Amino acid sequence: MSAPSDGGASRDGYGNGLLRLADDLRVVVLEADLGKSTKSCHFREQFPERTVSVGIAEQNMMLVAAGMASSGKIPFASTFAIFTERAFEQVRNGIARPGLRVHICGSHGGIHTGSDGSSAQTVEDLAVYRSIPKMTVIHPCDDLSAEELTFQLLDLDGPSYMRTARNKVSRMYDEESKLDLRIGTGSVLEEGNDVAIISCGVMVELAREAASSLSEEGIECTVVDMHTIKPLDKDLLARLSEQCGCFVSAEDHSVIGGLGGALAEWLSSNNPIPLEMVGVKDRFGESGGTSELMVEIGLTSEAICEAARKCIDRKNAA
Amino acid sequence: MKTINSPDAGLLFVGDGMGDSVDELEEMARLCRIDIVKMTNAAGAGHPGGSLSAIDCMVALYGTSLRFDPNNPNWEDRDRFILSKGHASPAMYAILHQMGVLEEQDLLGFRTLGSVCQGHVDMNWTKGVDFSAGSLGMGLSFGLGCALSARMDSSERSIWVMLGDGETQEGQVWEAAMAANFHNASNLRVIVDRNRIQNDDFMEVQMEIGDIGEKFASFGWEVREVDGHDMPTLVEVFRWADSSEEGPIAIIANTTKGKGVSFMEDNPSFHGKAPDNEELSIALEELS
Numbered sequence: 251m252s253a254p255s256d257g258g259a260s261r262d263g264y265g266n267g268l269l270r271l272a273d274d275l276r277v278v279v280l281e282a283d284l285g286k287s288t289k290s291c292h293f294r295e296q297f298p299e300r301t302v303s304v305g306i307a308e309q310n311m312m313l314v315a316a317g318m319a320s321s322g323k324i325p326f327a328s329t330f331a332i333f334t335e336r337a338f339e340q341v342r343n344g345i346a347r348p349g350l351r352v353h354i355c356g357s358h359g360g361i362h363t364g365s366d367g368s369s370a371q372t373v374e375d376l377a378v379y380r381s382i383p384k385m386t387v388i389h390p391c392d393d394l395s396a397e398e399l400t401f402q403l404l405d406l407d408g409p410s411y412m413r414t415a416r417n418k419v420s421r422m423y424d425e426e427s428k429l430d431l432r433i434g435t436g437s438v439l440e441e442g443n444d445v446a447i448i449s450c451g452v453m454v455e456l457a458r459e460a461a462s463s464l465s466e467e468g469i470e471c472t473v474v475d476m477h478t479i480k481p482l483d484k485d486l487l488a489r490l491s492e493q494c495g496c497f498v499s500a501e502d503h504s505v506i507g508g509l510g511g512a513l514a515e516w517l518s519s520n521n522p523i524p525l526e527m528v529g530v531k532d533r534f535g536e537s538g539g540t541s542e543l544m545v546e547i548g549l550t551s552e553a554i555c556e557a558a559r560k561c562i563d564r565k566n567a568a
Numbered sequence: 569m570k571t572i573n574s575p576d577a578g579l580l581f582v583g584d585g586m587g588d589s590v591d592e593l594e595e596m597a598r599l600c601r602i603d604i605v606k607m608t609n610a611a612g613a614g615h616p617g618g619s620l621s622a623i624d625c626m627v628a629l630y631g632t633s634l635r636f637d638p639n640n641p642n643w644e645d646r647d648r649f650i651l652s653k654g655h656a657s658p659a660m661y662a663i664l665h666q667m668g669v670l671e672e673q674d675l676l677g678f679r680t681l682g683s684v685c686q687g688h689v690d691m692n693w694t695k696g697v698d699f700s701a702g703s704l705g706m707g708l709s710f711g712l713g714c715a716l717s718a719r720m721d722s723s724e725r726s727i728w729v730m731l732g733d734g735e736t737q738e739g740q741v742w743e744a745a746m747a748a749n750f751h752n753a754s755n756l757r758v759i760v761d762r763n764r765i766q767n768d769d770f771m772e773v774q775m776e777i778g779d780i781g782e783k784f785a786s787f788g789w790e791v792r793e794v795d796g797h798d799m800p801t802l803v804e805v806f807r808w809a810d811s812s813e814e815g816p817i818a819i820i821a822n823t824t825k826g827k828g829v830s831f832m833e834d835n836p837s838f839h840g841k842a843p844d845n846e847e848l849s850i851a852l853e854e855l856s
Contacts, residue, residue: 278720302716302751310709310743317713320691320698322644323720325713340706340740348692348700 258393260414261357265289267400280327282311288328288357312340319350331356331372345409346382353403359413360502362452364540371535377507379411380480386410387480391454392421398428436483442470445558446490449500460554491521496561505529524564526557590799597627601828603662605851608842611679617838619659621763621823628802633810638667641696650699652707653732654688669696705738715756729758734766749788754815763825765836784818796821
């Protein structure tokens, strides 16, 4: 794995992914007045005849997308992650239940969103969409992986939800390594035998920072970018649970029902090794700069290090 | 009558099977009403009231305007019929039965495990059903998506959506109404089954919305208000819609809930209650 290069926000990757998809004439894009924010605006500029603006009306957007999917189109509908939740039942009943190929992108997910405050800082979307049958749930960590995973949605035979982030982070991939990514397969960024840090989104960068710090203490970590929360890469979890014997989850999302929740469900039924969760501890966010907010909420590389040490202690005590 | 353009040549169009004379349409509506009361009785559940109010409009639509091939119900370029008030599934199944898509046995399995006749219409379970309904307020948006796709594909297919009047209390209906005219969706047509009764009671008690046609008109729709049980009027209005270049079009059909069965007419309690055996025999006698 090459070293991280200059950064990009995953929402930029979504916008670029749409442009890569444009050659397929079935692809249509839907916007609810936030195309400049979700980055679908670039597709609109080049392909206005295949872009539908519904105004500030997310419920309508979801069912217009469903109707288009039933007519042979492959719709990509985006707005802020939190506003997709306004149309939760439309997604559940109108898109997922009939299994229509609608791809929803929710941008500005998580505490990382920053000063807009708690109304925009979605910390439950992964849990919400993971609970819906037939849904694929994806949360990429940087722009290049978001672009590649968006592109791969073309061949997905069912609905999906992708959460992207507003702000730039360091790149975990380059133009070559992004091509190795596959929806549904976790991406192992580092290998170590003491603990596996399984992360997604903006926390992947912090997981690698934590692994670097822990290495100086003699703790060797596996770091996974688990960009697909559902379906979970169970083969990888089976291997790592044997190899490392304890897991840390790291996500900019509630510890209830997201990546950590998914890991807990898998571990409890398959290999009940220690799991420590780094995430949002059942609270809402607040306004603030991204860096200070992440510290306030406990989403830091130090928190991951602490969780890793605790987890290893539990493993050794067992 | 529109010519059918199904790729599978020589198949029956609905008109060829039952003709489109008013008498034949009225007879088909009568047979559908019998299906409706029978299947809800067999299931011991379902929504006869709103099925009986909607059935004349649906028969008239399928009989005069809708390009639908019962022998090829998934024909890609068919017109779409989106029953947004999906609880009126017995009406949908009755039509499909009378057109030969469903068997009597299918109807009698209504709401039972594994039945192709699900409680609310479901596109994944029933051939000839274009939308998975059951949650009110979503069908017009879905229809708009179908309409915009048809236009992108340069297809002449029309998209018909049937709404309940109670359903128009859902805000999403008006999100879609706003967007349809904004996007010049002239191939989108809506029928509002204005039976004035919703689940709990009369709309004037629960939440009266007022002049629905005026509301659609204010969003730029072409609006016609008709008697939703008068077959000649319905045939005429659907033919007009067919030939109209204007749109989107809203047809407000004034109807009677439970129409055709005396004790169900204008009776809120038969919104979501099936007739028992005694009530069934009275209903069948009235419909004979």
